[in-house]
Amino acid sequence: MKQLLAKDPTNIVITGVGGQGNVMASRVLAGMLVDKGFYVTIGETFGMSQRGGSVMSHLRVSQKSAWSPQIPLGQADIIVALEPSEALRVLSRWGNPDVAVLSNNRVVYPIGVITGDYDYPDEDKIKNIFAKLTAKSWMIDATSVAMEMGNPVLSNIVMIGALAKTALLPIDRHAFEKEINKNVAADKRNANLAAFDAGAKMV
Amino acid sequence: MGNEAIARGALEAGVNVAAAYPGTPSSEVIENLAAVAKERNLYVEWSTNEKVAVEVAAAASFSGLRSMCVMKQNGVNVASDFLLHLTASGTRGGIVLVSCEDPGALSSVNEGESRYFARMLEMPLLEPADFQEAKDLTKWAFELSEKIHNIVMLRSVTRMSHASGNVVCGKLPNKIPQARFVYDGPLTDPLTGPVISTPVGLKHKLQQEKLKTAGKLFEKSPFNKYFGPPKPQFLIVTSSACFLYSREALSMLNLQKRVGILKLGCTWPLPEKLLKKYLRLTKNIMIVEEVLPFMEENIKVLAASYPKEIGVKSFYGKIDGTFPSVGELNPDVVAEALAKIMKVKYKTLPASYAQELRKVAAVIPPRDQTFCPGCPHRASFWNINAALKLDGREGFVCGDIGCYAMAALTPAIGFHTVRTLHSMGSGTGLASGFAKLDMFGFEKPVLSVCGDSTFYHAVIPALINAQHNKADITFIVLDNAGTAMTGFQPHPGLTMSAVGETVPAVDIGKICAAIGAKVEVSDPFDLETTTKKLNALLEEKGNPKVLILKQICALSPEKKGKKQYEVKVNEELCLGEDCGCNRLCTRIFRCPALTWDKAKKKAVVDEVICAGCGFCAAICPQGAIIKKEVVAS
Amino acid sequence: MAKRLSSQKLLKNNVLDAQLCTGCGACVSLCPYQAIYNDRTVQLHYCDLTDGKCHAYCPRTPTDFESLRELLFDTKDLTPEIGAVKAYYLTRAADSEIRSVAQHGGTVTALMELALNEGMIDAAIVSSGNQEYLRYGTVAADKNTLCKNAGVKFTVSPMAAAFNQFTRHEKGNAGVVAAPCQALALAKMKLNQDKNEAKRINQLQFVIGLYCGWALSAEKFSELLAKKYIRMDAIRRMDIPAGKNILELHTANGIREIPLDEAQACTREACNYCIDSTAEYADVSVGAARFAGTTEEQRGWNQLIVRTRKGIELIDLAAKKGFLEIKDAPQESLRDLKKAALEKKKTALANITRKSGSAKNLLYLDNRDVLLRRILGV
Structure with a gap:
């Protein structure tokens, strides 16, 4: 029996900086949802934009049909950000008063900030924005946890673990395990599971 | 993924041969086919360029096999010369050209349209509108091609190729055909005679008849479908990803009961009868498509031909400015366009909230594209800038297509050296031209750059041109051992094929030397040697000089995740913004892994993203960036 | 308010693009932004600092000459024509081996050897040449190296850059041989030193200035040589024999002669705007004895102007230790020198006025300067 979605379609944006494992996170999440019997459409931007730029995946989850690979502005239900300023960037375009945001707090500085041409908003400021403009928000230090586990790239899976724990979506550890057994090399499965569990403890 | 669906469709159609040149957003089609090549008994190759890819696929078709060739929009331009002749000569086994286009130029330096080639070259055009169709239409394209004995073009876009959705798979066929090329029949018989485009009159007439046959088949095709009320007030005609946008727009505006959508999967030639049937339903027609008004023009010509049958229409599209003719739709x-025309409300966000969002937008720093941490291109352009400045004659670089194109797109990351950027291989052709302007008083040294894959694709003729015409250019190959931009597809310089077989590598240096150019090789991470070599080449007068800068891409499977050096900043030595440094590394060099601690006023290495190339240690005037070789455990 | 131009931009606009750059290298080796290559000062990347050392040390940016003189000299020694003069001699090296490789009397080489022997300095920074006769500074720590690099060079060596580079990497004391523009640059370092720079600049023990009428542009000169089929790297020594109006090039295949006017046509543009022919901001200045019109028999001697207390110490020591033969110079020699130096100043000022288009705008010089006003006759 299919678990129900709070809203149909449920619109999820997964965002980050090229190289953070954004695409992998969106595919794992989509795989878990497809396995539960949902229609999932993913729209991705990568290629040249991957090179140090912002990357974004749009997931549309529905019980009824496939949706456009681009979410209309102001209609994200869940934003998962591997980098905090990218959470703001997505929020500023797809945000609405009911949106839930789960953001990593590890900063990847844009070149313009490194050169000194722009300022990067500090963590408190970002948290205040979340508090003011979202229905629910979580800010976690996924990268540090992933680094303790020996690989910063696992922060994407830490975030998926945390997302599962929020119960915003009908996904759980069992679904994750099933998904990585399908798509992840055997020698990496344990690290992924550990990252998922670590993430689940963080919200 | 759309591209996986296209590959699956080809497999279900029993494709035997697939050839392509990588290009975003097309590359995954071949990658997926290559992965099952052994299991499905396919021949799959990464070809030198798109024209060769179509030729390789055509040979299979001439021999009665099913074949496909895949490329991004620019590739169709490259292939078009052969395609013009191929559509005239006709084909035998089913052959499909897949063009994955990039409206909005998300991963391109143009948003060129290849649909016009279908009209110009008189070949049928199919456009899938969702992921299921991407598979099904691909499969049907092979059948169509075999029915009309001509190549069929299937056009996808980034939002289709690089989007994913649920697809129900069909069966895979289980037969291994024999390749047989028949050429003993008469010249006038395209199915048994030699495969040529002459006699022109006869073959051209045949070609047009094939197109008409396709048009007839399109009338009954399930890929053209109407959604909506029997008597709509308003009709949207659309194709491809724009169908999904249109459908979503109707649901956003709650207009499903008033507006109908005619979704076309077959867009050239247009299914006339079908269109006439639906155009008759209402006076107001909106055409939703990307990027240029290709369907709009064709539909308007059709409507103008049958005013009595279908009545006079009001068209909304690109031509009247309802939609822009630039960029992608969503x-x-x-x-927004529909709301305006139908006079319904569109925005839903509370005004005060929207106002707050605008405030948020103002505090977010932009994130420009840049070379990755550890990218050899950053070092190469650093060297090029140093050599050009020392040389002092205001030399400049003609850029080319690859990751290093970013040196032109964001001039600061190429240290303002690259001044032109066009199609694959054009940098060296342009340089060859600039170098001959000395007789008109043009005395600046001219350089060109290209990547290893681009070299094979289209640079060789330009280099031969420069050599033969004594064009004094300095040509730099940024050899990072793979087609890095599109995901490390192998190319002729490597010893591995698309399906992982060992193949002979074709050496770039030897080709350049055989052409007659002076060839030097250097490691761009060796700052002193590289700049010295480049200056020596710049000072040498006469024929083309070649500098091959060899260093593997930081994202390559060999290097990724493996740091050669542990890199740290010694804060005591770091001068920061004081005179004597003024933040050379963070202000000018701009590696994303070298960040600036505003409070301490010192540079800091972000160890999470640092790739450990160690090049920054060479540029620090204070020796404050310390690199320590990582010992493999 | 208009944004202040960066120091680097000012250098570019007012010195490099204005053809005033002397190639001294004072702006080089201080930072990664400026470099010198084939005799040209090059800006590699953009720097936005407004109080850069590059601008402060350049001999062709505005200078507070009055403070500089106050810092370096006794006011009573100052002359309008040739700067401060404490003493004026004819000198030559006592060591005949040094004399044999020297252009004239070998005074410079002898003084450097003395300073090295006595531990006054750890390094003598002298001009040297690479293969292509494009000169770089060389650090000499012994007599052999000194002798190898002896002899007059008619192209520019970036001696201030060599000093910057030395102090970047080494801790010891140094003496520098410098052309007038270079001596001025080194003097400006003393004037402008901030706390971060003090330690480095205090490594400079003394400057031996060289008389200089003009220097060749390496670029123009190499073009001239190419036309005459002379290889740069074949030249071992250059000389202008008295009264002959030729430039002698000593090569492995014998001596080649170039008419002096042809050679002088290769003069660095910047030299036309130089008012200093005797290295007025050095501790001692050395030139050919015949510079002031003396006869060929004086060829084996140098003129020596002692300008500072440091200079006096150095010459006293040289006399005491027997490194220099010293004799009083004839009075007419000093008079002729002043006359020639004044001529050069007047010509240069006329050139500057022509370039700027106004007698009120003296480019890098200040028309309120007391000594300049005396020359200008106001």
């Missing part, structure tokens, strides 16, 4: 753009 549900918002369609909804």
